[in-house]
């Protein structure tokens with residue numbers, strides 16, 4: 001199967017892009033060309049932003065009930081096609097299908113559905129009394145939203161922006177990553193069938209330059225960005241110059257803290273979803289495992305044994321736990337981190353190379369480093385691949401210090417038989433999302449990234465509303 005698409009989704013129609021430039025798509029499994037998509041130019045962005053601007057007055061006047069009904073229909077239609085969409089994502093980005101069926105199947109349905117249900121509870125106008133009269137306090141849609149998402153879990157990340165923006169009454173121009181554009185274009189069919197008015201959601205396609213143009217466009221009233229910290233700084237800087245509100249969900253280097261009373265079978269069972277989900281290509285991956293010195297060998301054995309036994313290979317095989325990395329560039333990046341770890345003096349406890357059984361495809365073995373110093377790049381920087389460090393600590397206070405020795409603060413997990421003790425440790429960790437005896441990826445919770453992991457709130461309807469007070473005479 002190959003797919004050459006040159007359309008954008010504007011004013012409710014899939015139309016040929018103005019730009020004649022394209023981005024080539026390559027299979028992470030076969031390394032062969034599998035298609036291309038348009039690399040949109042300024043004319044494409046102008047058209048999409050104009051469509052969203054024109055659609056805004058009517059959309060924001062629709063009732064919450066009506067918007068909720070449309071989102072509910074989108075959830076129903078998505079649910080019917082969720083496996084097809086998850087497979088299309090995995091075909092493009094190499095995400096193991098088991099994982100993709102969650103993040104590109106079940107979770108987007110939940111996001112559309114839960115936001116549709118806000119129609120019953122969301123209060124957009126209320127009277128606030130004061131001694132000298134009072135005000136009608138209204139929450140109004142912020143306007144035209146520019147939404148930009150990465151390739152690693154494209155559908156849940158996109159739904160996490162579209163669904164709250166739509167229920168709030170905003171219109172949207174969204175840009176997926178080039179690596180996962182085909183599944184986004186497929187949504188155009190669902191939106192039309194669900195009765196979403198033309199122009200309320202528009203898709204432009206392309207890479208970094210397209211994203212930059214969307215952010216800088218004077219017609220976008222808010223930017224919701226998910227991606228790397230490096231790009232997030234640029235996005236936030238442009239928004240800062242324009243005083244444009246921005247939500248930035250960025251990178252991470254989270255810690256899984258195994259306390260000395262932890263059930264290591266439970267830790268091992270949750271290791272992949274906590275520490276290396278999606279072949280380590282998830283923002284909250286806990287790629288720093290902190291192990292008590294008294295049980296260091298046991299924890300390391302649990303990590304190595306679990307990763308060695310994990311099914312590895314074709315991402316579309318329902319058993320696979322590890323697949324290829326998304327692109328040749330991503331594999332180079334991961335390999336350069338492995339090289340830096342070796343050069344800085346860390347030792348390999350597992351992996352470190354390309355698997356002999358898979359000479360074709362962007363595969364890297366699950367890799368574990370020990371003898372790691374906090375100053376090393378493999379401890380400090382986000383690798384975004386199947387690479388873990390296991391670091392010893394002496395007591396809970398030291399575990400907290402090591403976990404917090406990071407410029408990031410996105411996820412985290414604590415493993416312990418004593419929930420109160422684990423919760424006490426979790427309270428001290430500077431991070432937005434942390435779980436006890438589980439992966440931090442539990443759905444449905446709205447959080448902020450701490451430190452360089454972003455700001456502005458994880459996506460929720462509040463991020464798409466602005467407040468107005470109409471002062472009334474006594």
Ligand code: NAD
Nearest residue numbers: 149150176177207208211212227228231234249250251283
């Ligand atoms: P990336 O920042 O390179 O790209 C993300 C998206 O932004 C893509 O659509 C890209 O085309 C666009 N883009 C890139 N540079 C841009 C710029 N200067 N201006 C506007 N748009 C730009 O990130 P990536 O490599 O595609 O994705 C992986 C990163 O995303 C990791 O750092 C990961 O941690 C992060 N991420 C964060 C979350 C979260 O919720 N915090 C979720 C998923 C991924």
